[in-house]
Amino acid sequence: MSKSYFDTDNNGHKPFELPGARPHYNPDRPGQVEHIFLDLSLDIPNQSYQGSCSIRLLPIRNGIDRLTLDAVNLNIESVQVDEVPQNFDYDGEQLSIQLSEATQVGKRLLIAIAYSVVKPQRGIYFIQPDKHYPNKPTQVWTQGEDEDSRFWFPCFDYPGQLSTSEIRVRVPNPLVAISNGELIDTTEDGDYKIYHWSQQQVHPTYLMTLAVGDFAEIRDEWKGKPVTYYVEKGREEDAKRSMEKTPRMIEFLSQKYGYPYPFPKYAQVCVDDFIFGGMENTSTTLLTDRCLLDERAALDNRNTEALVVHELAHQWFGDLVVIKHWSHAWIKEGMASYSEVMWTEQEYSLPEAAYYRLLEARRYLSEDSSRYRRPMVTHVYREAIELYDRHIYEKGSCVYHMIRAQLGDELFWQAIQTFVRDNAHKTVETIDLLRAIEKATGRNLLFLFDQYVYRGGHPDFKVAYSWDGDANLAKITVTQTQAAEGKNGSKDLFDLKIPIGFGYVQQDSSTKANTSFSALTTFTVRVNEREQSFYFPLENKPQFISFDVGNNYLKTVALEYPIAELKAQLEFDPDPISRIYAATALAKKGGLEAIIALSKSLKNDPLWGVRVEVAKQLAKINLDQAFDALVTGLKDKNAYVRRAVVEALNQIKTAESYKLLRGILQKGDPSYYVEAAASRVIGAIASANLEDKPKEDKVLKLLKSVLEEKAGWNEVVRSGAVAGLAEFTTSEAALNLLIEYTKLGVPQPLRLATIRALGKISVGQSPANLERILEKLTELAKETFFLTQIAVAAALGQMETPKAVGILRSLAEQTADGRVRRSAEEEISKVQKNIGSEKTLRQLREDFDQLKQQNQELRSRLENLEAKSK
Secondary structure, eight states: OOGGGGOSOGGGOOBSOOTTOEEOOOOOOSEEEEEEEEEEEEETTTTEEEEEEEEEEEESSTTOOEEEEEOOSOEEEEEEETTEEOEEEEOSSEEEEEOSSOOOTTOOEEEEEEEEEESOSSSEEEEOOOSSOTTOOOEEEEOOTTTTGGGTSOBOOSTTOOEEEEEEEEEETTOEEEESSEEEEEEEETTEEEEEEEEEEEEOGGGOOEEEEOEEEEEEEETTEEEEEEEETTOHHHHHHHHTTHHHHHHHHHHHTTSOOOSSOEEEEEETTOSSSEEOOTTEEEEEGGGOOOTTGGGSOOHHHHHHHHHHHTTTBTTTEEESSGGGTHHHHHHHHHHHHHHHHHHTOHHHHHHHHHHHHHHHHHHHHHTOBOOSSOOEESSGGGGOSTTTTHHHHHHHHHHHHHHOHHHHHHHHHHHHHHHTTEEEOHHHHHHHHHHHHOOOOHHHHHHHTSSOOOOEEEEEEEEETTTTEEEEEEEETTSOTTOTTOTTOOOEEEEEEEEEEEEETTSTTOEEEEEEEEEEEEEOSSEEEEEEEOSSOOSEEEESTTOOSOOEEEEEOOHHHHHHHHHHOSOHHHHHHHHHHHHHHOHHHHHHHHHHHHHHOSOHHHHHHHHHHHTTSOSHHHHHHHHGGGGOSOHHHHHHHHHHGGGOOSHHHHHHHHHHHHHOOSOHHHHHHHHHHHHHHHHHSTTOHHHHHHHHHHHHHHHHHOOOGGGHHHHHHHHHHHTOTTOHHHHHHHHHTTSBTBOHHHHHHHHHHHHHHGGGSOHHHHHHHHHHHHHHTTOOOHHHHHHHHHHHHTOOSHHHHHHHHHHHHHOSOHHHHHHHHHHHHHHHHIIIIIHHHHHHHHHHHHHHHHHHHHHHHHHHHHHHHO
């Protein structure tokens, strides 16, 4: 194993590997699983089922006398091979079958396992109404990724085995059962109905699925293939609004990937209490019902559209072309995330897609800086689910974009189509993508993969510019600040060819509007040292400088240009990302000139994404004029911009900003998200000016009225009010309100938001109230629902008391979910940091300053006394 896996130096980044991480490999294969057949009968009221799992196995070696299957907490009743009973051992995790006859190559075995399951821990979920949630639907659904299929049927549970599959399931009327592939038969059986589904194309166990419920079915089609949406009855309109673009997306991806949609149907089933956003089971995607949009939510929520195209893209990347091992998951998750970018480009515009990419890059950058840095491909972990992070989704998307930028559009799609065609119905690793690129284009991109995929990190560029008017020379100095000074051969350096553009603004007087446009003169330079200066002979002084034209590389950039060049770039650079970098650099410079330029951009920039970013930057400038400039953004037609302005007002905690927000809450806004942001920020502003006790009561009353009156889509607005209440960290009244909303019976999304808010409000509460919060979280930590456990961990991580660590430890030890365990452990280190270093240091510094002060006074007095005595 190469040293880099256990490299301890990690540049001040926390390591990805937690204690107990180890290398993981696929097991040896006894043979090829050809077919899996589940025949099940559900007993929904008792959250149980029984039935059989039959596996057809073609041995690839002679003489194997023991087979080991994954099977967790199942009641194994009997095992037969070719109808002959076999001896078996079962330890609750693995089923070991002692074969009465050893394997022979080419002689198939039919393994039949009779089993039952009561109250399964994971893998299959029973959703039912109860006294707290009497309106909850009755549903059963499965979730296999990563290694949870073993919790609902015995199997060789790793992605390297591909087989056909079949599910026959008996459910009570009027429920319907949906599964992979085609419905080949339904039979009535008294008050029950038996659904028989068959999936003829090979796929791995983690993509086998079952979803049962009393669904409304909405039918659509693509080229004669059924495209269906299943939702709770009464939500048909929301289903159309949320998923109606699916057939167009299927057409789009079929063309891009050069491979027509490969399965007999495409179903999307929206289920209650789902533990992910969506899951791309072969031909049958499960989605959370929280993605269903009402009319108002559709104004400024494109997350659903992104989710739909992401899961659909997996039907090719993940389901048709399957990863051989979890460590290569970025191949499928990166492409599914990049398909969100491609769809944005197709459906909206190229600048919108560029902004979407920037947001993806930032999500990865934030994980890299605050959580850990890791190679995208690593097989060292505790549980495979830990790999499902921002490094494989968002960074993966950025890597696909860099490949596209390297190859150009035509060759990129040739490479992707070659990869899909050559590997259809097979398993792949990262090397297979490199091989397909080389086969289709002749290009070897290993240099890019070595820098971005097989090691962690990215370049952090500082770019400075100056102009020598006598020699007509532009000087650009590029520093890679991620590498330590004086370390030129450092492994932290990147070696990239980067285009630098010099922009010239020309007035176009031929049109009445007298518009201006910019022309770029571009040079490509090789950036491979810690600090390099480049000189460019130019005919005229450029108005602005564009570093990494097209912004194709994943990086961070700090621009050190004079203010005139930054203003010109903000106004005229055709690339929206470059305009955003200019806005950030201008805000750093501060001053009235920067405010005027940003203010103009907030009014005039053609892309809403740039206006959103400009609003954020304006708020960072500590001048009264920034407020006036921001306020104009509240009239923006685009709800995303209005939301950004409201959030930016959080930086400007004044009576004026308070009045504005109160106005928004009283009048309302077409967007749920704008109202939610106003509720949160008004809490932050009022709590920051706490001398004003009457105002606190007024705001609490206002937020309470939001909680009482604004129940609505996914509880977005009320969750905003809860976040606003959490800002009142010293208020017992605010805490009492929050505790009310953590009770069972409160709508799930609102309850989860309130649980998280308990952490925030805890930091200023009295010792007695702090105990109440800890008791509440201890009680909540006992609930088994995944989302509740994650919310409890997040709340505890914000606290500043050692008692939070104890609750997190027991949560980590007792949970059955790897993601909860990891989250609880990461939150423990946050609490230790909250308690430890910062507070202690602050206290020590204050004590020390006080001592110094007293010391100084004592010394002065001593000097005085001595002088007198002399």
